[in-house]
Ligand SMILES: Nc1ncnc2c1ncn2[C@@H]1O[C@H](COP(=O)(O)OP(=O)(O)OP(=O)(O)O)[C@@H](O)[C@H]1O
């Protein structure tokens with residue numbers, strides 16, 4: 201069964217058609233790379249999928265349910281989680297606490313509950329620490345060695361790793377990663393790609409949609425690639441086929457980018 205089914209998705213901002221009749225499907229466990237020149241609609245597509253923007257037309261079906269009219273938190277509960285292009289963390293909380301904030305049981309814990317049911321609360325907290333620690337271990341010792349460090353003190357690359365951990369803590373069916381290697385050098389980007397391969401191995405049912413400019417990263421990680429240009433999907437398929445597509449080469453050469 202298709203986990204995500206997107207049909208003719210379109211959004212206009214005044215005269216700009218930021219996403220223009222985009223259709224694609226995603227299976228459970230599949231990784232899709234979304235590439236395209238700056239301003240081609242990649243982040244807007246994520247904002248549509250996560251419910252931040254309402255489409256002008258077209259439909260999104262997630263886990264068999266139309267997301268039309270649903271709030272972002274309702275879409276999150278259907279199993280869609282994401283990271284942001286410019287990064288969002290709880291800067292004053294430590295690494296472990298940041299991941300715990302992604303856990304459903306922590307999000308649902310009320311202050312009243314914590315006062316009324318001290319023991320239950322303690323048990324829940326213990327379980328949450330265990331779960332968060334396990335997620336952290338996907339990245340080996342990179343995060344576990346800094347579990348008590350506040351997010352604002354983390355090196356840049358580890359902040360991006362932490363964001364990914366928090367996004368998968370909610371046990372999502374699909375995660376959207378918007379330029380996870382932004383600000384990283386070539387070596388850090390390669391390490392992150394290998395980290396994400398570890399995430400895929402640890403969570404084989406998890407589907408991933410990733411926006412990236414680094415073609416080595418895309419090639420090494422994804423099953424399929426979609427190319428956006430001026431909001432339109434101009435190519436979709438296996439990396440090598442897409443990279444050889446003339447429209448794609450033209451779109452990239454058009455902005456002086458030699459990545460493709
Ligand atoms: N809220 C908005 N209001 C008006 N225009 C918008 C809005 N959000 C996006 N756009 C426009 O939609 C187009 C696509 O923008 P988007 O941010 O999705 O591009 P992108 O592919 O993510 O680019 P980048 O690679 O630079 O991150 C741009 O022309 C942008 O100016």
Ligand SMILES: [Mg+2]
Pocket residue numbers: 242243244285
């Ligand atoms: Mg963007």
